Amino acid sequence: MTAGYGGHATAILDKTGKPEYSVLVDRDLEAIKELKKIFNSKPKIIHKDFYEASKDLYLADKKFDLILADLGVSSPHLNEGKRGFSFQQDGPLDMRMDQGQQLTADTIINSFSKEEINHILKAFGEESKSDLIADAITKNRPIKSTTELAALVSAVYGGYSQHHPATKTFQAFRIAVNNELKLLTDSLPIWLKLLEPQGRLAIISFQSLEDRIVKQFFASHSGNRYDSQLKLLTKHPIRAGPIEVAHNPRARSAKLRAAVKIKRKGVVSNANTGKEQIPYVQGKS
Ligand SMILES: C[S@@+](CC[C@H](N)C(=O)[O-])C[C@H]1O[C@@H](n2cnc3c(N)ncnc32)[C@H](O)[C@@H]1O
Incomplete structure (x- = not known):
């Protein structure tokens, strides 16, 4: 959902060996140009914010085994003064x-x-x-x-x-x-819908406001309730170790939370289509 300059995507696609089944999203045009250079056209590359991209994927009935979001800005954002992100x-x-x-x-x-x-x-x-x-x-x-x-x-x-x-x-x-917090808050329920059963949702955040949103979302969809849809894979967020931080100091504030989708016991479905409903995505019943 935040493919950036393709670091995670390269590592994951090396493992899956199926780039044609993957979708890479970023809202930054420079990142998109770089992703197109790295991956040619094998994975689908979408230049949109992840909320809009996720809605499109949902409307197109796509499902995924892994959804990864590595939130926030990229190093080029911070390193290039002309983008205006850095106080340095x-x-x-x-x-x-x-x-x-x-x-x-x-x-x-x-x-x-x-x-x-x-x-x-x-x-x-x-x-x-x-x-x-x-x-x-x-x-x-x-x-x-x-x-x-x-x-x-x-x-x-x-x-x-x-x-x-x-x-x-x-x-x-x-x-x-x-509009970072709202896009994250609105995207999380769609990501849940986009996951296959047994699919994994993994989210890396860099500051407490977005981590709180992820933590609360995971908490409210997991546990011993009849409508739980997630099983947490990380009771506490995973942090970068000292060696990683030494190589990449920006990783020091990163927190990874991950969960796996389980089959729901009580699903409210649309009487006409039998599909789960997602009320705020227009155009899909
Ligand atoms: C931390 S970087 C990701 C780096 C990436 N994981 C990699 O391996 O190169 C975050 C990226 O997410 C993008 N981004 C942030 N919020 C986004 C959103 N709401 N929708 C789409 N892309 C977003 C940024 O443009 C940036 O390229």
Whole structure:
């Protein structure tokens, strides 16, 4: 669902040996170009956000043995200043994963109200100084670059802190620009529908807000209930070990949760088609 630059996909397709049965999704055009170079046209490659792609796959009656989502931004997003994700690189206030999308961080930062910005910082960054930062942003507009924004937040914080003071602010704006939490929340039930019985759902998250959504979804669909559909494969999330973190420091905050689909005992089905219903996907009864 987040094929990126094909690292996981290469490893998985090497194991399955059946690329023609696979689908790779990413909303970023640069990633899609790279995936097409790596895999030619053997797996189906879809340039859409995973919610839209999942709806299409569901409407096309597709089923999968494994669904993997490795959430968030890719290393190229963070390394290329021009994408606007990094407070360590100078760049425009962009932060769009999908370059064709209209809403950018610039629009939010330079035109949303102080209250709206405060809400974004609190809800998506859990930023304790959200009010002060929102105040500083709205008083110093227009803000033109990532480094200008980072300097403004640092000034609100004043002295030393363990992480860069702008970490939470950048996370919050990025989540808002890309609608990340809502797309994840809305996609999880569709992923469950897309799984074959015995199929695995594996999700890697990098921050507590998305991990909480995954954890709660897994918890509410597993356990000893008549309608349980999942059996957890990870009681606690799997974390990267010290060797992996040494090779790839960004893996230090990664949490992998996985579950396997079990046959439901009580399924509500559509009387006409006998299929399980997914009420909010239009066009499918
Ligand atoms: C952490 S990277 C994945 C790296 C990938 N696992 C690999 O092996 O190269 C996350 C990728 O997910 C994509 N992405 C994030 N949210 C998405 C969404 N809602 N729909 C589709 N792609 C998304 C990003 O564009 C990025 O390329």
